[in-house]
Amino acid sequence: MSTNKLICYWLFCIGFVDLFAVSIVFPLVPQHAKELGASPSLIGLFGSIYGAIQLFSSPIIGHLGDDHGRIKILFLCLMVAAIGYGTSSLCVYSLLLLSLLRFVAGIFKHTQDLCRNCLADYSSVGEKTKSVSQFNALSNIGFIIGPSISGLVSKWLGLASAVSLCFLLCGILFILNGAIVWFVIWPLSEQSNTEKGATRKAKDNEKNLWDKMKGIDWKVHQGLFLSRFLFALAVLLYRSSFILGVKQLYPDLTSADVGYLVSYNGFLGFVFGIIIGWVSVHQIYAGNEEKLQMHASIMIPIGFLIISLSPNVIMLLIGLAFLSVGTTSSRACGVVLTTKRSKPDEAGKLLGFSSSMISVARSAAPLVAGIAQEFSFSAPALISLSLSVVALYVYYHKVFMQPRPKPHLHSD
Structure with a gap:
């Protein structure tokens, strides 16, 4: 099996774990916020923070990936996001602190986009679309399993304890993904010149982007x-x-x-x-x-x-x-x-x-x-x-x- 294909398989694994980790948290947060006394509009504002920050952080993360390599930036984003989600498990009774920690997720939670870009770099010419489609399908499986598990946990432990536990588990899973990148994907990428070529090409094309x-x-x-x-x-x-x-x-x-x-x-x-x-x-x-x-x-x-x-x-x-x-x-x-x-x-x-x-x-x-x-x-x-x-x-x-x-x- 070629090095590039092996990298793609590990990226599939990261995509699944990523959406599974996030999906065990997000169904519980609006319900928990309502129990803390938040109004629907305040809960909506809480949800808008993530999308608004991503609107500005996505181009920056993409630019850093072009300049320094997407694998390195993927590892950085995973570890910082893990810290944000793990810390959230200690702040479940403060909407203000949870809102501030959403900024961390908004800035650094770009796992799906970075993985798709990496797949486009490492997949063979005729299999780029197929690889991205397989990545999306496997990631969605994580989104199927996660909410059911979080629902059962909240039924057993109560909503507040479930939110804290799920945030902690989410952070641990992000650390697991970071370990996969550090110990497996990063060494494999050093054996391939694919991403280096893509980075040079992006820099060459950047000058004429606005025109x-x-x-x-x-x-x-x-x-x-x-x-x-x-x-x-x-x-x-x-x-x-x-x-x-x-x-x-x-x-x-x-x-x-x-x-x-x-x-x-x-x-x-x-x-x-x-x-x-x-x-x-x-x-x-x-x-x-x-x-x-x-x-x-x-x-x-x-x-x-x-x-x-x-x-x-x-x-x-x-x-x-x-x-x-x-x-x-x-x-x-x-x-x-x-x-x-x-x-x-x-x-x-x-x-x-x-x-x-x-x-x-x-x-x-x-x-x-x-x-x-x-x-x-x-x-x-x-x-x-x-x-x-x-x-x-x-x-x-x-x-x-x-x-x-x-x-x-x-x-x-």
Whole structure:
């Protein structure tokens, strides 16, 4: 087995442990904050800290990775994030200290992005997309298992003790990932010149980045970007309010039940992610991502409509299934459409710009959801429904009904 392929397998392991570690914590924090007396808007502000800091820290971490090597920066981020999560286990009764420690996570929690970039560096030319897809699927398995475990722990120990224990376990798992990087991946990377070549290439291209950004024909992409932003804001707004919302709308649910619901959502994403790969090559959709994106976009407002009107948990589960189909398909199609409509030297920059837009939505969504819940715990789902309808309208008129641009040839 080649050194590069071995590095990729270890990166898969890090991705799984990373999302597993985070997912055992995040379902419990909003419930714990509410028990400490925080209002929904304050909880929303607490959730917005992470996304807002990531909006500014992501380019800096990416730049450091280009200059000093992504493996080294990955190790640094893992260890500092481990300190932040471990320290949080000692501060569970202070929302102020927990909020300050969220800054640490916002600055240094970039494991998923750094691992994907490393996979792009170390994967062979024809397997880059396959490697990233496998990484996403394995990482999602961690997101399926984690919430169920945290729900059971809270049932056995009580919410406050469970939050403290899960933060501590999260920090330990980040240290484990750091050990994998230090003792395994870093020595293996020294045997390969792959990342060094990628770093030199990034430095060579950096000088003309701004000129190339100005040269992009933004009119070709504005409809797709606007619709993606509105869909992302709708989905993130609902997910930010999900845990508190279901606890209020369905008071019989325990913390363990909420954990199972979050795991169910992750399981749907994993299953539909595999199914969409098969559907996309079917003759109905083959080569026509605009059509697949259109059908996926219709599923999202349908899902929000079912969720908004759901009288019981069964209907909620059905609505989440529709929503998962739409979001999983849109996530895959959005990347392909952006790449297909861009020139070969524009694809990376456009995808980076798209990620920045998602970061804006991620930072705004929790605060908007928290303010909406001050009026009604059903309000976030209704706002998400409205945003998704507007996004569908934008996509239909600005992308789907427009003449398909001539695809550009991209080299691997």
